Amino acid sequence: MSAEGEYDCIVIGAGVQGSFTAYQLAKKNQKTLLLEQFLLPHSRGSSHGQTRIIRRAYDQDFYTNMMEECYELWAQLEREEGVKLYRRTGLLVMGPENSESYQQFKVTLQRNKTPMVVLTHDNFSQHIPNVNLAPGDEAFVDISAGVLFADRALRTVQGQFQKSGGVIRDNEAVTNIKPGPVVIVSTSAGVYRAKSLVITAGPWTNKLLAHTGLQLPLEVVKINVCYWKEKVPGSYSVKRRFPCFLLTEGEEAKEHIYGLPSNEYPGLVKICYHMGSETDPDQRDKQTDRSDIEILRRYVTRCLPGLVPEPAVVESCMYTLTPDRHFVLDCHPAYSNIVIGAGFSGHGFKFGPVIGKLLCELSLGEMPSNDLSPFRIRRFHVKTKSAL
Ligand SMILES: Cc1cc2nc3c(=O)[nH]c(=O)nc-3n(C[C@H](O)[C@H](O)[C@H](O)COP(=O)(O)OP(=O)(O)OC[C@H]3O[C@@H](n4cnc5c(N)ncnc54)[C@H](O)[C@@H]3O)c2cc1C
Numbered sequence: 175m176s177a178e179g180e181y182d183c184i185v186i187g188a189g190v191q192g193s194f195t196a197y198q199l200a201k202k203n204q205k206t207l208l209l210e211q212f213l214l215p216h217s218r219g220s221s222h223g224q225t226r227i228i229r230r231a232y233d234q235d236f237y238t239n240m241m242e243e244c245y246e247l248w249a250q251l252e253r254e255e256g257v258k259l260y261r262r263t264g265l266l267v268m269g270p271e272n273s274e275s276y277q278q279f280k281v282t283l284q285r286n287k288t289p290m291v292v293l294t295h296d297n298f299s300q301h302i303p304n305v306n307l308a309p310g311d312e313a314f315v316d317i318s319a320g321v322l323f324a325d326r327a328l329r330t331v332q333g334q335f336q337k338s339g340g341v342i343r344d345n346e347a348v349t350n351i352k353p354g355p356v357v358i359v360s361t362s363a364g365v366y367r368a369k370s371l372v373i374t375a376g377p378w379t380n381k382l383l384a385h386t387g388l389q390l391p392l393e394v395v396k397i398n399v400c401y402w403k404e405k406v407p408g409s410y411s412v413k414r415r416f417p418c419f420l421l422t423e424g425e426e427a428k429e430h431i432y433g434l435p436s437n438e439y440p441g442l443v444k445i446c447y448h449m450g451s452e453t454d455p456d457q458r459d460k461q462t463d464r465s466d467i468e469i470l471r472r473y474v475t476r477c478l479p480g481l482v483p484e485p486a487v488v489e490s491c492m493y494t495l496t497p498d499r500h501f502v503l504d505c506h507p508a509y510s511n512i513v514i515g516a517g518f519s520g521h522g523f524k525f526g527p528v529i530g531k532l533l534c535e536l537s538l539g540e541m542p543s544n545d546l547s548p549f550r551i552r553r554f555h556v557k558t559k560s561a562l
């Protein structure tokens with residue numbers, strides 16, 4: 175017998191953004207269904223893995239400002255569940271002193287009076303051993319930054335959603351969406367109806383939006399998630415207070431290089447390049463480009479002399495990029511009861527609690543409690559065609 179049901183809201187995609195949105199909706203007593211194509215937990219989207227960076231250091235005020243509430247909401251979730259989701263490590267930000275991008279990070283933090291310590295070439299190695307600061311580079315530390323325990327966070331928020339009365343149906347792919355005052359969602363197992371729909375499908379967003387006559391300018395890229403072995407075990411570890419780090423750009427790299435202290439895999443430091451090669455999310459294992467690993471190998475050799483310059487473990491993940499790297503948080507241009515959260519461009523995890531709150535507000539037709547102008551669809555000038 176096929177599954178059927180009527181809901182106030184259906185959320186498609188149980189990654190970090192869909193899970194937080196569903197949780198917020200259920201807390202507001204909305205009868206909510208969260209649909210996920212894979213059996214949970216899974217590692218085929220963008221939200222898996224043990225760790226993510228949380229930071230206030232950004233080159234735009236609106237992200238730094240949003241982080242105030244994010245830190246509070248992460249702490250609230252920790253208290254509600256009695257679980258540890260965040261560990262403070264600080265974030266070391268490095269970049270050429272004459273680079274606009276690096277200076278933007280620094281002045282944004284200064285302007286927002288965010289706790290930070292500026293390091294000089296003279297005191298750098300005393301504070302940060304085992305890292306070579308390139309000649310001409312500057313550095314500062316965003317003190318409140320740290321590591322989020324990503325898989326644990328996802329489990330926690332999905333559990334809270336269920337405790338609040340929400341329903342998760344995993345291993346159930348959405349196959350069709352029929353827009354209207356009551357949205358009809360068909361899946362591999364049944365048909366559901368709801369007053370509103372939230373699409374948080376990560377790299378699959380455009381595949382789902384095709385059913386609604388809309389395509390967004392999203393590019394999906396595969397990221398090689400590399401772990402590098404410490405020559406002396408523990409020398410870059412969270413226990414020795416080694417920080418997360420971000421190089422805005424460098425000799426080898428046009429995009430950021432970022433890393434997290436060794437923690438989840440003892441003796442291994444996670445370091446990634448903030449760009450990858452285009453992929454179809456259903457074919458990501460066929461994308462075998464390793465040019466990002468080459469860039470990282472050269473960087474590790476030059477700047478992290480305590481690591482073996484060959485990745486010991488390579489996992490994979492995907493980014494869904496917008497042209498300006500800002501998120502999409504908006505209602506569908508043709509159907510106001512379809513809400514879209516997409517294009518998190520490789521930096522959305524830390525914002526999960528606030529994004530969930532904002533997408534919930536949009537789906538209830540409430541005034542969003544943050545300024546959404548940087549995240550609106552109209553900035554792309556997309557065309558829609560009727561899906562009816
Ligand atoms: C290597 C890497 C490192 C990162 N580091 C950081 C970091 O340090 N800090 C940070 O803040 N962010 C970071 N990010 C970014 C962050 O992880 C993502 O922005 C975030 O996970 C995106 O979540 P999402 O819910 O939009 O997408 P996803 O996690 O991909 O969730 C979408 C879900 O929708 C489901 N779905 C899709 N289609 C269907 C369908 N038809 N039917 C049912 N379900 C469907 C998918 O299976 C998936 O589970 C990183 C990302 C990567 C890849």
Ligand SMILES: O=C(O)[C@@H]1CCCC=N1
Nearest residue numbers: 227420430432448520521
């Ligand atoms: O969002 C983050 O903090 C990480 C590190 C910088 C680049 C993207 N993701």
